[in-house]
Amino acid sequence: MTPSVSGPAPSGALSPFAAALDALARQRGVVGALVVSEHDGIVVDANVHTGVRAPTVAALAASLYRKARLSADAAGLGHASYVELVASHGRLCMAGRDDTVLVLIAEPHAASGLLRVAMLQALQAVP
Amino acid sequence: MPLSSDIRRWSDALAADPSSRVFLPLGEALRRGGQLDLALKVATRGLQRHPYDADAHDLIARVWSDRGDVERARDEWEAALRCSTDHVGALKGIGFLCFVQGRVAEAEQFLERAARADASDEAIGAALARVKQLRPMASADVDGSDVSHPMPSARPATARPDPRHLFADLVSSGDQVALMLDADGLVLAGAYFSADGRDVAAEVGAALTGVSDEARRAMRHLQLGEWTTITVETDAAVVALAPAEDDAVTLVAAARTVPHGLVRRTLTRVGERASKWLAESDRVGS
Numbered sequence: 001m002t003p004s005v006s007g008p009a010p011s012g013a014l015s016p017f018a019a020a021l022d023a024l025a026r027q028r029g030v031v032g033a034l035v036v037s038e039h040d041g042i043v044v045d046a047n048v049h050t051g052v053r054a055p056t057v058a059a060l061a062a063s064l065y066r067k068a069r070l071s072a073d074a075a076g077l078g079h080a081s082y083v084e085l086v087a088s089h090g091r092l093c094m095a096g097r098d099d100t101v102l103v104l105i106a107e108p109h110a111a112s113g114l115l116r117v118a119m120l121q122a123l124q125a126v127p
Numbered sequence: 128m129p130l131s132s133d134i135r136r137w138s139d140a141l142a143a144d145p146s147s148r149v150f151l152p153l154g155e156a157l158r159r160g161g162q163l164d165l166a167l168k169v170a171t172r173g174l175q176r177h178p179y180d181a182d183a184h185d186l187i188a189r190v191w192s193d194r195g196d197v198e199r200a201r202d203e204w205e206a207a208l209r210c211s212t213d214h215v216g217a218l219k220g221i222g223f224l225c226f227v228q229g230r231v232a233e234a235e236q237f238l239e240r241a242a243r244a245d246a247s248d249e250a251i252g253a254a255l256a257r258v259k260q261l262r263p264m265a266s267a268d269v270d271g272s273d274v275s276h277p278m279p280s281a282r283p284a285t286a287r288p289d290p291r292h293l294f295a296d297l298v299s300s301g302d303q304v305a306l307m308l309d310a311d312g313l314v315l316a317g318a319y320f321s322a323d324g325r326d327v328a329a330e331v332g333a334a335l336t337g338v339s340d341e342a343r344r345a346m347r348h349l350q351l352g353e354w355t356t357i358t359v360e361t362d363a364a365v366v367a368l369a370p371a372e373d374d375a376v377t378l379v380a381a382a383r384t385v386p387h388g389l390v391r392r393t394l395t396r397v398g399e400r401a402s403k404w405l406a407e408s409d410r411v412g413s
Contacts, residue, residue, distance in 0.1 A: 060345040067341040068359045075334035076327070077380070078362030085342050088352030092345070105349075113387075 020122040021047040024102070027118055029110025031090075034103040035126065036062045038069075038096060052105060057092075061103040065094040082120065084112060095119040100126060134160075141169075146176050154186045158193060161389045166190050181211035188220055195296060197224050213244040219251060226258060226295065234258050257320045290316035291326075293404055297396045302382040305397045307404075310374035312336030316404060317397075319380065332378070339368055339376050356394065358387070367394045371401045 015021075017035045024033035025047040032048030034057060041062035046054040069080040085092045086108070093104040093115050102123050104115055137153035150173030157166035167190045174183040188203035201224055207217035222237035238255040245251065293316040294305035306317035312333045319328040342354045357368045366380045367390050379394045 056348060060348055064338075064341045064345050068338050068357070071334045071338050072359055072361045072366065075331040077331075077359075077364045077366060080359050080361045082358075082360040084356075084358045085345070085354055086356045086358075087346050087354045090349070090351040092349070092351070 015045040016127045017045040018047075020102070020125050021045060024104055024118055024122050027104075027106075027110070027115060029107040030104055030115070031107060032057060032103075032105040034058055034061070034105075036101045036103050038062050038066055038099050038101045044100070048105075057103060057105055061092055061094055061105075062101055064092070065096055065101050065103075068094075069096065082116065084116070086112070091115075093119055095123045097123055097126070102126065145172075148173070148177065148180070148182075151182050151186060154190075158186070158190050159389065160386055161392055163190055163193055179210045181207040181214040181217065184210065185214060185216040185220065188217070192220065192224070192296075197296060200224060213240070215241050215245045215248065215251075218244060219254070222254065222258075226254075226292075231258055253320065257326075290404075291318040291328075293317055294397050294400060297393055297400060298379070302385055303390070303393055304380050305393065306332055306378045307371060307397075307401045308332040308336055308376045308378065315375060316401065317378075331380070335366065335368065335378060336376065339370065356391070358390075365390050367391060369394055369398050371398060372405050375401070375405070377401050 021033045021035065024030060032046065032052040032054065034046040034048065034054055035044040036042065036058040037044055039062075041059035043054050043058040046058070048054050048057075064085065065080075065083050068083045072078065072080040081095060081097075083094045088108065090108055091104075091106050091110060091112065093106065093112075095102045102119055104119060106115060134153060134156050137149050137156070140149045141147055141153060150169050154166045154170040154173065157163075157169060167187065170183060170186045170190060174180065174187060177183050184203045184207035188200045188207065191197075191200040191203060201221060204217040204220040204224075207214045208221075211217075218237050218241035222234045222241060225231070225234035225237060235255065235258045238251060238258055241248070242251045242255055293307070295318075298305050304317070304319045306319055306328055307315040309315050312335070314328045314332050317328060318326055319331050320326055338357060338359070339354075342357055346352065346354050353370070355369060359366045359368075360383075363383065364380050365383060365385065365387060366378065368376050368378050371377050377394065377397045379390055379397055381390045381393070
């Protein structure tokens with residue numbers, strides 16, 4: 001199993017997101033779980049496997065989530081709460097509240113139903 | 128949305144009392160969950176015990192409609208009307224089928240009957256408004272007969288169905304809509320009607336098309352390959368997008384009550400239909 005890398009919370013300090021991120025990162029097929037600021041796309045906290053570029057994932061996921069949220073709003077569909085992007089080599093799941101976006105990056109075979117439920121539960125637990 | 132516990136409870140109730148009408152909510156839950164074969168089996172067995180139950184015929188009709196078999200769907204809805212002349216589900220269903228087939232005047236008649244039978248159903252009002260809006264465009268006939276079959280000379284032999292109806296039979300449950308957008312977000316096919324009967328496809332398409340551009344950019348940087356679907360859940364709807372040929376995008380929007388699996392399934396079928404339609408357009412245009 002690929003080792004996890006946590007950050008950017010300073011060592012010794014337990015981030016308020018650590019428990020939620022740990023739970024998400026343990027899901028089958030997940031290679032990274034992040035808390036991201038939607039406004040600027042910066043990583044607030046992350047639990048990602050080695051090799052996953054957390055800042056890049058955070059920036060792109062925040063941008064995509066923001067675009068989806070604004071587009072859904074413009075289309076009169078209401079507030080977007082969950083966005084999933086499936087690609088041939090992986091999937092990106094995002095759930096947001098206020099300026100906080102939870103992001104999962106996962107392998108293509110990960111069960112999307114389980115990830116969705118885990119994300120929405122984790123979002124409720126996030127302070 | 129019915130839970131699996133509801134399905135189990137209804138199954139148990141039906142096993143305990145096979146003559147119970149609980150087969151109706153059970154069959155409907157299975158249908159909404161995409162288990163069409165099982166839904167049909169449950170409904171057919173129920174109908175054997177309740178042959179004059181209009182709701183049972185209506186349930187079977189909706190299963191056939193979901194399967195894309197409009198002939199059988201119509202047969203069942205007509206059977207429902209023989210059992211109960213003002214059955215709202217059957218009137219709505221036939222009205223919808225007529226609309227899909229371009230028989231706008233007939234659709235209007237059935238929807239008006241449905242509206243008279245249940246004035247509180249907002250969906251009927253919206254559908255009726257939609258049909259009334261389309262009627263002047265479709266009408267080539269002033270004597271009230273079927274507007275979809277103008278005189279042969281009025282329509283060239285190569286005429287193709289209205290692209291706004293391209294996906295209508297695939298979203299037959301009425302709580303889903305489907306669109307195909309070109310690379311600029313302009314509507315190629317499909318329709319998206321708001322609750323007040325306005326076609327808002329252009330607005331929705333323009334607003335959502337940027338999401339696929341953003342996805343393409345993200346995939347390029349994250350090296351996740353080509354994107355295959357994007358699903359956006361909002362307060363009001365679930366919207367699923369998929370890429371199509373020539374940088375077009377297909378889109379299915381559904382009420383939150385529609386199971387996500389069914390939305391994905393519809394998106395796949397819409398994508399297949401869109402591909403065929405685009406290929407045919409290229410062939411006709413070349």
